[in-house]
Amino acid sequence: MEFLKKGDCVLIISNHSKENDITNFVNDTKTFTVNGNVFHEDSSNINDSFCPKSPLDVVLSNFIPPHSVAHNDNLLAKFLKILKPSGRLILKDELDITSALKLNGFVNVTKGADNLYTADKPNFEVGSKVSLKLGQKPAVWKLDDTVEEVWSGANDDDIIDADQLLDEDDLKKPDKQSLRVCSTTGKRKACADCSCGLAEELRGETKDTPKSSCGSCYLGDAFRCATCPYLGMPAFKPGEKVMLDLNSDI
Numbered sequence: 658m659e660f661l662k663k664g665d666c667v668l669i670i671s672n673h674s675k676e677n678d679i680t681n682f683v684n685d686t687k688t689f690t691v692n693g694n695v696f697h698e699d700s701s702n703i704n705d706s707f708c709p710k711s712p713l714d715v716v717l718s719n720f721i722p723p724h725s726v727a728h729n730d731n732l733l734a735k736f737l738k739i740l741k742p743s744g745r746l747i748l749k750d751e752l753d754i755t756s757a758l759k760l761n762g763f764v765n766v767t768k769g770a771d772n773l774y775t776a777d778k779p780n781f782e783v784g785s786k787v788s789l790k791l792g793q794k795p796a797v798w799k800l801d802d803t804v805e806e807v808w809s810g811a812n813d814d815d816i817i818d819a820d821q822l823l824d825e826d827d828l829k830k831p832d833k834q835s836l837r838v839c840s841t842t843g844k845r846k847a848c849a850d851c852s853c854g855l856a857e858e859l860r861g862e863t864k865d866t867p868k869s870s871c872g873s874c875y876l877g878d879a880f881r882c883a884t885c886p887y888l889g890m891p892a893f894k895p896g897e898k899v900m901l902d903l904n905s906d907i
Contacts, residue, residue, distance in 0.1 A: 660747055660775065661689040665714040668739070669697040670748075671721035682721050700726045703735045712741040718748035728754055733761040740778045748774050839886075853886035 661667065667686055671679065679697050686695045694711055700718075716736050719726040726732075728750050736746050746763060749772050758766045763776035838845050839855050847856035873880040877892035 658686065658689050660745065661686065661715060663689075663691045663693065665690045665693040666709075666711050667693060667695045667715045667717060668709060668713050669695065669720070670700050670703065670716060670718040670726060671697065672700045672719075672726045673723060674699075674721040678721050686717070700732060703732060703739075705735075707735065707739065709739050713739055714741065714744055716740060716744070716746045716748075718746070720749060724749065726750075728752075728757070730757060730761060733757060733763075737762045737778055742778060742782055743780045744778045746774075746776045746778070750774060848886075851886070853890075 667690055669679075669683060669686065683695050683697055687693075693714070696710060698707070716739070718728065718736070726748075728748060733746075733754075740746065746758075751772050753768075754774065755766055755768060758774065758776045762779065764779055765775075765777040767775050769775070839847050839851065839853065847859060871882060871885075874885055874887045875893050875895055878888060881888055
């Protein structure tokens, strides 16, 4: 076990293993740690109240038959907690638990041959904190700062002139006739069965009296059907020519 060194304190984790198998693996591990402490626990005993006998350098998990340790988030979090800073977790698992190890706080996660995973605990204790010393007061914007004050040091070339966003064509008032479109096609083109007068208008003709096929078109949108060519137009009297005031605000 090249990942063990002299003097390491090692915790071996297994699940429902035979006593002889545990004893043999513990003795084999001691040959690598020499004067280090090596002890064993069943995975079911690693709970919130578990406390190792001494600070742990290494945790070996699932090396002893029947290799049935479930490395769930709860157990991985416990491993991270009981290891000392820069301690190492070495385990075997047929599942891909690379992401699980990283999400539970381990770093330098690697997967080798025979589904062997190694991962390190960061070089600080879980829950540790440190005060930050700021050399100067951070610059912030105040709510009462104006845009001019914030941009007082900006180059004039960086600010867009709003007058340059529009050209002369944009400022021209559109022709009233160009705004007249078919309520069905939405374009300046009459539909095949045009009855709103646009077809006659495009041909240079006039349609003085609009006629309603249902008899309710002149009452307003509330009485018009979904395909009515008068949709969007104001109500009018029977026989009255429909007129729109394009100069009024809509």
